[in-house]
Amino acid sequence: MSQVRVRFAPSPTGFLHIGGVRTALFNWLFARQQKGVFVLRIEDTDQDRSTDESIQAILEGLKWVGLDWDEGPFRQTERIDLYRSYAMQLLEKGQAYWCSCKAEELEARRKEAEAKGLSPKYDSRCRDRGLANLAGDAALRFKAPLEGETVVDDLIKGKIVFDNNVQDDLIILRSNGYPTYNFSVVVDDALMNITHVIRGDDHLTNTPRQVPIFQALGFPVPQFGHLPMILGSDKARLSKRHGATSIMAYKDMGYLPDAMVNYLVRLGWSHGDQELFTRQELIEKFAWKNVQTSPAVFNPEKLIWVNAEYIKISPPDQVAQALVPLLESAGLAAEAKAVSAGWLAQLVILVKERAKTLVEMVEWVRPYFGQAVAFDEEAAKKFLTPAIAPVLGKLLARFEAFPAFSKQQWEEAFKQLVEAEGMKMGQLAQPVRVALTGRTASPGLFEVMEVLGRDRTLFRLRQGIDRASRA
RNA sequence: GUCCCCAUCGUCUAGCCUGGCCUAGGACAUUGCCCUUUCAAGGCAGUAACACGGGUUCAAAUCCCGUUGGGGACACCA
Numbered sequence: 001m002s003q004v005r006v007r008f009a010p011s012p013t014g015f016l017h018i019g020g021v022r023t024a025l026f027n028w029l030f031a032r033q034q035k036g037v038f039v040l041r042i043e044d045t046d047q048d049r050s051t052d053e054s055i056q057a058i059l060e061g062l063k064w065v066g067l068d069w070d071e072g073p074f075r076q077t078e079r080i081d082l083y084r085s086y087a088m089q090l091l092e093k094g095q096a097y098w099c100s101c102k103a104e105e106l107e108a109r110r111k112e113a114e115a116k117g118l119s120p121k122y123d124s125r126c127r128d129r130g131l132a133n134l135a136g137d138a139a140l141r142f143k144a145p146l147e148g149e150t151v152v153d154d155l156i157k158g159k160i161v162f163d164n165n166v167q168d169d170l171i172i173l174r175s176n177g178y179p180t181y182n183f184s185v186v187v188d189d190a191l192m193n194i195t196h197v198i199r200g201d202d203h204l205t206n207t208p209r210q211v212p213i214f215q216a217l218g219f220p221v222p223q224f225g226h227l228p229m230i231l232g233s234d235k236a237r238l239s240k241r242h243g244a245t246s247i248m249a250y251k252d253m254g255y256l257p258d259a260m261v262n263y264l265v266r267l268g269w270s271h272g273d274q275e276l277f278t279r280q281e282l283i284e285k286f287a288w289k290n291v292q293t294s295p296a297v298f299n300p301e302k303l304i305w306v307n308a309e310y311i312k313i314s315p316p317d318q319v320a321q322a323l324v325p326l327l328e329s330a331g332l333a334a335e336a337k338a339v340s341a342g343w344l345a346q347l348v349i350l351v352k353e354r355a356k357t358l359v360e361m362v363e364w365v366r367p368y369f370g371q372a373v374a375f376d377e378e379a380a381k382k383f384l385t386p387a388i389a390p391v392l393g394k395l396l397a398r399f400e401a402f403p404a405f406s407k408q409q410w411e412e413a414f415k416q417l418v419e420a421e422g423m424k425m426g427q428l429a430q431p432v433r434v435a436l437t438g439r440t441a442s443p444g445l446f447e448v449m450e451v452l453g454r455d456r457t458l459f460r461l462r463q464g465i466d467r468a469s470r471a
Numbered sequence: 472g473u474c475c476c477c478a479u480c481g482u483c484u485a486g487c488c489u490g491g492c493c494u495a496g497g498a499c500a501u502u503g504c505c506c507u508u509u510c511a512a513g514g515c516a517g518u519a520a521c522a523c524g525g526g527u528u529c530a531a532a533u534c535c536c537g538u539u540g541g542g543g544a545c546a547c548c549a
Contacts, residue, residue, distance in 0.1 A: 010549090013548085045548095046548055050549095102547095103546085103547055110546080113472095118472075119472075119473050121545070157476065161475095166473070166545085167474095167545095173547085180546090180548085180549090181549045201476070201543060202542095202544070203544090203549090204475060204476065204544075205544040206544080207475095208474095266483065266484080268483090272484095272485065273497040273498075275483090275498055289488090293476080295541080299481095299499070299500085302499045303499095305498085308512095312512080352512095353511060354512075355511090364510095430509065439509090441511080444508080444509090
């Protein structure tokens with residue numbers, strides 16, 4: 001068995017979307033598992049819609065989710081001569097012909113046929129005219145087989161049979177000399193020795209159009225695998241109105257790349273009851289037979305859960321690193337710069353069980369930067385009252401007696417005071433929480449103090465007492 | 472309209488190929504309880520599905536046919 005070679009071939013007409021990432025992911029997984037080659041090819045033969053920014057967005061997106069490619073990126077626009085020469089080969093062999101029908105005419109005939117309830121396929125009127133492209137404005141059409149059937153043994157869907165008589169003679173070279181998708185794909189997949197074409201379900205009906213071209217060109221036909229689509233909550237194809245579809249939008253929303261990969265791979269693939277996988281496990285356990293044949297609805301809530309899990313289990317320094325850009329865009333650039341990576345990782349540990357996304361984490365982490373605390377007015381009003389001020393004063397005195405912070409000792413001192421005052425834990429804990437963090441919700445008090453350190457804890461306690469006495 | 476694909480809890484899915492172990496399992500979400508200094512996290516419990524109709528068989532979620540429903544494709548887009 002020769003080496004597995006797969007490819008991801010997006011068209012650069014926008015950002016890299018979630019469906020594209022999933023397609024790339026399955027290709028990548030298979031390549032890595034089989035010790036094969038993952039090729040990246042940019043299908044930019046549509047001059048009007050392709051942009052360089054879009055190519056950059058695709059590369060950026062793939063890099064973010066960690067799907068590295070071994071060859072490419074190849075751009076089809078740099079290979080135009082290649083397609084032309086193969087098209088000419090077909091013409092010479094009599095397997096293609098020039099068609100002088102104008103685009104508008106074809107459009108009109110299609111509409112007419114549809115109105116009559118007929119198939120909108122091309123009527124092959126130029127097929128046997130033996131036209132030459134004298135004016136240079138004809139399109140080249142492939143002579144599709146008129147009878148028989150094309151059988152595709154799909155890796156995911158199994159055997160699929162298409163009647164050849166429903167296929168029409170598709171254009172392989174436009175009148176402007178540019179190849180069309182179905183042709184350049186075949187030439188490239190053949191020339192790049194692609195062994196397995198793994199793509200979205202939406203390409204399934206392109207397969208019986210491409211297979212005869214492989215054959216006409218004398219190329220071996222690769223194996224095909226068609227991944228079911230991703231749907232929105234209304235079961236319609238996933239699109240902008242279902243929420244963000246750009247992979248990079250998820251970075252901005254605070255998702256971890258590993259979480260995206262884990263969620264996306266489980267959307268259509270499973271390994272028993274397992275929900276969370278490391279990359280290595282994914283590579284080892286991936287199998288076509290476990291790929292779903294039916295489309296899957298994208299569920300943002302489960303994505304959030306997966307992300308929360310990854311925030312909890314990923315190495316804190318790694319999460320901290322991913323958090324930095326989010327801190328920056330939240331206006332905490334200077335603060336993030338002022339602290340050490342180690343301390344930031346401590347902060348992550350402090351709040352990681354509470355944040356489901358990095359964006360949420362930014363808010364959880366905000367109170368721990370800087371010397372002073374910013375009070376939530378409502379929280380301060382409710383808990384930093386004149387009545388509590390003297391108790392906070394006593395707590396401050398007890399804490400000050402310790403030359404250094406010790407979680408056990410300080411907690412002990414705190415509890416003793418609560419008992420001495422005849423209070424309930426919460427009656428003192430909440431005011432202290434507000435003094436320390438400015439808010440009514442936070443991680444455990446003594447974990448907070450640990451991250452804050454002795455000096456800042458005492459400073460903020462004084463700040464809280466001051467506020468309470470003036471209330 | 473034509474062609475193709477698909478069909479298990481609200482959602483992602485296990486089970487289907489190789490019928491019996493399925494009183495249909497797990498996860499997300501949801502509900503309740505527990506834990507608790509707040510918010511989370513966590514633990515426990517609950518609600519919830521084989522689209523429908525025919526076959527085949529001693530036996531069907533599983534095999535076959537049909538219906539219905541959903542998706543996709545029918546461009547000088549990819």
